[in-house]
Amino acid sequence: MPWTSSAPRVLLRQLREVMARPGVGQAKQEEIQARLDRIVRLIAANMVAEVCSIYVRLADGSFELYATEGLRKEAVHTTHMKQGEGLVGLVARSGEHVNLPDAQSHPAFSYRPETGEEIYQSFLGMPIIRGGRTIGVLTVQNAIARAYSEEEVEVLQTIAMVTAEMMSNLLESLNVATAEARRGQSQTIKGITMSDGIALGHIVLHEPRVSIAKLFAEDVNAEQVRLDAALGQLRETVDAMFSDGEIARAGEHRDVLEAYRMFAHDQGWMKRLHEAVAAGLTAEAAVERVQSNQRARTMRQSDPFWRERLHDLDDLANRLLRLLTGRSATAAGTDLPRDTILVARTMGPAELLDYDRKRVRGLVLADGGASSHVAIVAKALGIPAIGYARDVLEEVDPGDPAVLDAESGVFHVRPSLEVIRAYADKARFRARRQAQYEKLRDTPAVTKDGLRVALHVNAGLLVDLPHLTQSGADGIGLYRTELEFMVSSTFPRIAQQTDMYKKIIRGAGAKPVTFRSLDVGGDKILPYLQSIPEENPALGWRAIRIALDRPGLFRTQIRALLSASAGRELRLMLPFVTQVSEFVEARKLIDKDLAHLRRHGRPGPSKIALGAMIEVPAILWQLDEILCRVDFISVGSNDLLQFIFAADRSNNRVSGRFDVLSPPALRVLRHIVVQAEKHKVPVTLCGEMAGRPLEALALIGLGFQSISMAPASVGPVKAMILAVSAAEIQRYLLDLVDHGREDIRDRLKDFARAHDIPL
Ligand code: PEP
Ligand code: MG
Numbered sequence: 001m002p003w004t005s006s007a008p009r010v011l012l013r014q015l016r017e018v019m020a021r022p023g024v025g026q027a028k029q030e031e032i033q034a035r036l037d038r039i040v041r042l043i044a045a046n047m048v049a050e051v052c053s054i055y056v057r058l059a060d061g062s063f064e065l066y067a068t069e070g071l072r073k074e075a076v077h078t079t080h081m082k083q084g085e086g087l088v089g090l091v092a093r094s095g096e097h098v099n100l101p102d103a104q105s106h107p108a109f110s111y112r113p114e115t116g117e118e119i120y121q122s123f124l125g126m127p128i129i130r131g132g133r134t135i136g137v138l139t140v141q142n143a144i145a146r147a148y149s150e151e152e153v154e155v156l157q158t159i160a161m162v163t164a165e166m167m168s169n170l171l172e173s174l175n176v177a178t179a180e181a182r183r184g185q186s187q188t189i190k191g192i193t194m195s196d197g198i199a200l201g202h203i204v205l206h207e208p209r210v211s212i213a214k215l216f217a218e219d220v221n222a223e224q225v226r227l228d229a230a231l232g233q234l235r236e237t238v239d240a241m242f243s244d245g246e247i248a249r250a251g252e253h254r255d256v257l258e259a260y261r262m263f264a265h266d267q268g269w270m271k272r273l274h275e276a277v278a279a280g281l282t283a284e285a286a287v288e289r290v291q292s293n294q295r296a297r298t299m300r301q302s303d304p305f306w307r308e309r310l311h312d313l314d315d316l317a318n319r320l321l322r323l324l325t326g327r328s329a330t331a332a333g334t335d336l337p338r339d340t341i342l343v344a345r346t347m348g349p350a351e352l353l354d355y356d357r358k359r360v361r362g363l364v365l366a367d368g369g370a371s372s373h374v375a376i377v378a379k380a381l382g383i384p385a386i387g388y389a390r391d392v393l394e395e396v397d398p399g400d401p402a403v404l405d406a407e408s409g410v411f412h413v414r415p416s417l418e419v420i421r422a423y424a425d426k427a428r429f430r431a432r433r434q435a436q437y438e439k440l441r442d443t444p445a446v447t448k449d450g451l452r453v454a455l456h457v458n459a460g461l462l463v464d465l466p467h468l469t470q471s472g473a474d475g476i477g478l479y480r481t482e483l484e485f486m487v488s489s490t491f492p493r494i495a496q497q498t499d500m501y502k503k504i505i506r507g508a509g510a511k512p513v514t515f516r517s518l519d520v521g522g523d524k525i526l527p528y529l530q531s532i533p534e535e536n537p538a539l540g541w542r543a544i545r546i547a548l549d550r551p552g553l554f555r556t557q558i559r560a561l562l563s564a565s566a567g568r569e570l571r572l573m574l575p576f577v578t579q580v581s582e583f584v585e586a587r588k589l590i591d592k593d594l595a596h597l598r599r600h601g602r603p604g605p606s607k608i609a610l611g612a613m614i615e616v617p618a619i620l621w622q623l624d625e626i627l628c629r630v631d632f633i634s635v636g637s638n639d640l641l642q643f644i645f646a647a648d649r650s651n652n653r654v655s656g657r658f659d660v661l662s663p664p665a666l667r668v669l670r671h672i673v674v675q676a677e678k679h680k681v682p683v684t685l686c687g688e689m690a691g692r693p694l695e696a697l698a699l700i701g702l703g704f705q706s707i708s709m710a711p712a713s714v715g716p717v718k719a720m721i722l723a724v725s726a727a728e729i730q731r732y733l734l735d736l737v738d739h740g741r742e743d744i745r746d747r748l749k750d751f752a753r754a755h756d757i758p759l
Contacts (some may be wrong), residue, residue, distance in 0.1 A: 011046040011155070012280035015039065015162055016216040035166070036067035043140065043159060044069040047152065051120055051141035054128075054163070055081065055088050063088050063137060065115070070141065075115040086110035091125035092134045097153055098125045101145045121145040126156045129292050130164040138163060154293075158279060161289040165215055187395045187413040191364065194375035196712065197384030198427045199362030199404040200420065201339030203396050203413070204331050206347060210321040215285045220277060227273060227283035230323040237319070238264040259312040269294075284324045291317040315345060330354070341402050343392055349377040349486060353463075357381055362404035364411050366392050376483065379710050380464050386411060437715025441472030445718045451726040453700065455718060456514075456708035458686055460484070462500070465507035467711035472718075475512040477708025478573075478634065478686040479504065481557065482520050491528050494556050501564030512571055514634070514708075516613070517586075518557055519543045519575040538639075538648065543576035548585055558593045566603035573611035573634050578618045580625045587629075614672055615639035623672065627679035634708070635672055637687025641665055660689050661698055661745040666737045673703040684708055693720040693759040694748055700726055701733030716758070723757040 018038045036054055044052035051070030055063040061083035065076055081088045090108045091098050100106055103123035111118065120141035128136035138160045140148075148156075217223040238260050263269060269290070276286035294313060322329055331342070332354040341362040342355070352363065352374055363378055363385035378385035384406035396402070396413050403412040403423045412419050445453045456477025457468055461484060468476060484500060485492060492500065504513055520526055521542025534540040547554035561570055572590075577583050587610060597604045612619070612626055615636030619626060627633070637660070642649040644665065645658040659665070669685070676683035684706040689695040691713030697720055699707055709717060732751055736744050752759050 009278075009280040011042065011159065012162065012216060014042050014046070015159070018042065019166055033067070037069075039163065039166075040067045040069040043138075043156075047140055047155070049140035049142055051117070051139070053139045053141075055137040055139070056167070057092065057135050057137075063092065066136075068115075070120075071115040071117055075112065079112050079115055081110065086112075087123060087125055088137045088139070091127050091137045091139075095127050095129065095134055097127070097157070098123070099148050099153060100124075101147045103141070117141065119143055122148070124148045124153065124156060126153075126160040128160045128164045128167060130167070135164060136167060155279075157293050158276065158281065158289055161285070161292055162215055162281075165212060165285070165288075186415050186419070189364075189389045189392050189395060189411040189413065191386035191389035191392075191409045191411060193406050193409045194363075194365070194385040194387045195378035195383055195406060197362075197382070197404075197406050198423060198430060199339075199341055199384045199406070200423055200427060201341040201361040201402060201404075202337050203343050203398055203400045203402050204336060204340045205393075205396075205398050206330055206332075206342050206344030206351070207315075207318060207322075208327060208331055208334075208398065210284070210318065210325050210327055212282070212284045212288055212321075212325075214282050217277060217280055217282050220280065223277045223281075223283050223286075224274060226324065227277055227286065230283065230320055231270060231273070233323050234316070234320050235264050238316075260316055263313050263316050284321055287317050287320050287324065336360070341404055343396055345393060347374050349374050349483070352377050352381070352383075353461075357383075357463075362402075362406065364389050364392055364404060366390060376460065376480075379712075380459065380461050380467075380483075382467075382712060434715065437719065440715060440718050440722070441470075443472075443718070443722070445721045447700070447721055447724050447726040449725045449727050451700075451705065453704075453721050454684070454706035455714050455721075456684070456686075456706065457711045457714060458708050459504075459711075462503060462507070464711070465504065468508055468511060471711040471714040473511075473711065473714050475514070476504075476508060477514055477684055477706070479513055479515045480519065481515055482518050482524055482526075485518065485520065485526050486524060491526070494560050497557060497560035498563045501561055505564055505568070512569070514571040514573055514611070515561055516573050516575055517544070517547060517554065521546050538642070538650075544574050544578075544582050544586060545576065547574075547589075548582060551589055554586070555589055555593055558590050559597070562593060562597055562604050563602065565605035567606055569607040569609060570605035571609045571611070571632075573613055573632070575613045575636065576616060576639070577612040577614075577626070578616045580622050580629065583612050583626060583629060615643075617643050620668065620671070623675040624679075627675060627681050630681060632682040632684070633672070633676060635669065635683070635685040635687065637669070637685055637689050640668070640687070644668060659745060660695060661748065662742065663737055663740045663744070666698065666702060666733070666744070669699070669704075670702045670734070670737065677703070682706065691717065693717055694745070694752070696720060697724060697729060697748060697752065697757065697759070698733060698744075700724060701729040703730065719758045720752075724755065728755075 018035055040052040040054055044050070049070070051068065053068040053071055054066050056066040057063055063081040065071070065079040068076060083089065084093050087098055087100070087103060087106065087108050087110070100123045102121055103109055104121065120143055122142045122145055123139060125137055125139045127134045128138055138156065140156065272290045272293070273286050276289045277283055281289060291314065328334065330351065332351070336356060336359040338359055340360050341364065342360055343364045345365070346367045347363070347365060360383055363383055365374070365385070365387045366389055367387065375385060375387065384404055386404065386406050386409050389411055392411065400414050401420070403415050403419060405412070405423065445455050447453065454474045456475050457464070457471055457473040458478040458480070459465065459467070459476050460480035460482070501515070519542065520529070521537070521540060524542070541549070561572060574583060574586050590608070590610065594604055594608070609631040611632040611634055612630050613634050613636045614620070617640070638649055641658070641660060647654040647657055649655050673683055683704065685699060685704055686708035690699060690707035691709030693716050696707060696717045700721065729751065733748070736747055741747065749759070
């Protein structure tokens with residue numbers, strides 16, 4: 001097969017002409033058919049192939065011969081290959097080309113007498129891929145046995161890509177496997193809960209896919225210039241991610257950013273893009289073409305690492321496409337449906353805050369775990385969310401109806417009517433329950449035997465404040481000050497901080513707010529703060545350790561808190577205290593700032609209550625010493641238990657391996673309560689477990705009289721408290737703990753059932 005370097009360009013030009021020529025007087029269907037017929041004729045002639053055929057995927061996954069040059073005409077619309085059948089099925093299933101000198105001896109070959117193809121020995125099949133899905137197969141065949149050259153394969157890839165774009169325009173009205181046809185096919189995707197709740201709505205891609213309007217270059221040189229400019233911009237944005245600290249903030253996505261940088265500077269990638277433009281494609285069509293080629297190549301790799309990297313390269317290619325087409329990077333500023341379910345590969349906390357809360361009903365991330373920062377923000381905003389939904393982007397199309405069950409971590413895409421009905425019922429039930437909780441809003445949380453339990457909320461953003469009143473909580477038990485720092489692009493100055501804390505205090509009205517000093521470091525990195533990568537960030541330079549090593553930062557925050565609390569009590573707790581001396585040192589710094597304030601005659605707080613968080617195991621053996629120095633303690637059970645069980649809270653593989661309702665965890669917590677009572681120091685617990693009614697029931701049993709949780713949990717936990725007798729659950733639970741029972745969770749459920757306690 002002779003093939004000259006100008007041939008692809010000639011063929012592309014001819015294809016363009018086919019597409020541009022209007023079908024005079026023809027019905028749409030006939031016009032489509034005529035164009036496909038002309039396309040196969042052109043390809044066959046240009047590639048000196050005796051046969052060129054186009055198979056189109058139907059909604060049921062089978063393939064129909066739609067157009068052919070060389071096979072018998074009566075086979076058109078007659079020959080069907082079932083899903084996965086024949087060489088066509090093989091191409092479709094693998095998503096990559098199949099190049100065979102002797103096709104008929106291949107085990108997948110399926111002989112169709114109506115086509116007359118028995119005389120053709122060599123076969124080259126190419127998937128026609130659009131939006132990551134195979135919508136058809138393009139084949140060429142020759143009578144002689146020959147392997148098609150690399151160059152011929154590349155050319156057919158380009159043509160397949162062009163054909164994909166044409167087909168999606170042309171075949172919309174037909175019953176083919178475009179996004180339209182996928183609409184009927186339900187999918188269930190599993191993930192893990194980041195923020196509880198149920199959402200019914202329609203899918204919006206956080207980073208919209210770009211569809212290519214123009215395939216053929218009018219002026220190849222001008223296209224090369226456009227491509228170069230966009231590549232330059234892309235490299236700049238990727239490099240900026242490294243210099244402005246996004247890489248450090250990225251935490252578990254760090255390797256994604258590293259991969260971005262590697263690809264953005266990859267010479268081979270750029271060369272392939274330029275070659276595709278030289279062949280006659282527009283810059284954006286070249287990106288699409290090179291990407292689908294890359295996809296096919298990577299899919300052949302069995303190493304999951306490289307398959308994972310394909311996602312990264314897909315993201316990068318999409319960024320490049322958006323730069324070329326001028327489309328906005330995210331859907332945040334666009335016209336969103338009122339029932340938006342956002343789908344993204346990853347998302348930062350600030351990006352979620354860019355969206356109109358009233359329109360976003362749910363969030364689904366392919367990456368991102370339960371304790372990622374975007375999860376904290378989703379929870380704060382009350383948006384049901386799941387993470388780790390691995391293949392979600394490959395399975396959805398914008399506008400698809402969907403049901404997100406973040407309670408069980410399941411995402412139903414294009415669900416059946418029954419599923420929608422079932423969830424609509426569930427959502428109504430939840431709303432009714434919520435209404436019942438609202439009725440309890442002003443009822444104090446008192447157990448049946450008269451014990452008043454203080455229920456507080458965890459917060460960290462100004463947007464959380466309305467939840468305090470809405471939930472009827474007694475106050476803010478944990479204000480994670482670092483969240484506002486994390487969503488800010490520069491370090492908030494003292495005046496800004498003072499203003500922010502004033503707003504929080506004012507927003508809380510008469511209710512107390514317990515601020516926590518900056519808990520940054522580890523994976524909570526501030527984009528504007530230099531950080532050194534650490535092997536084990538959770539055990540690294542974080543929280544009070546940074547505060548004491550960099551007192552300037554800490555004291556700025558303290559001064560802001562002191563001024564903002566003028567005339568009232570300032571409640572402040574210190575995170576990650578490991579040794580008593582750290583607490584003592586921090587207190588000295590606070591006293592200095594208080595003295596400084598007084599010296600300058602500025603108003604300060606009427607009183608300071610200074611507490612320590614109990615979240616590092618070492619402090620458990622210094623409870624006597626720390627308890628005589630603090631005004632209160634707060635158990636950070638998320639951190640404390642991850643260290644006790646040696647199980648990283650942000651690693652989904654291990655975070656669920658231990659049960660918080662097991663003797664070791666409950667004995668530690670009981671010990672803390674007993675020691676605090678001995679020293680008459682108020683104790684509270686503000687980890688995630690406080691917000692789950694069954695775990696909260698255990699906490700009451702252990703003797704906690706104050707707990708702090710996500711606002712949405714206050715209602716369910718209060719309903720549980722109103723139905724329980726503290727003395728009874730204490731007797732029951734402590735007996736189980738003393739006996740080291742391993743089925744405490746089940747026993748507690750039995751107890752709740754027997755006593756009609758809602759969980
Ligand atoms: C904890 O560790 O339990 C806690 C409340 O703090 P954070 O989740 O912010 O680390
Ligand atoms: Mg903590």
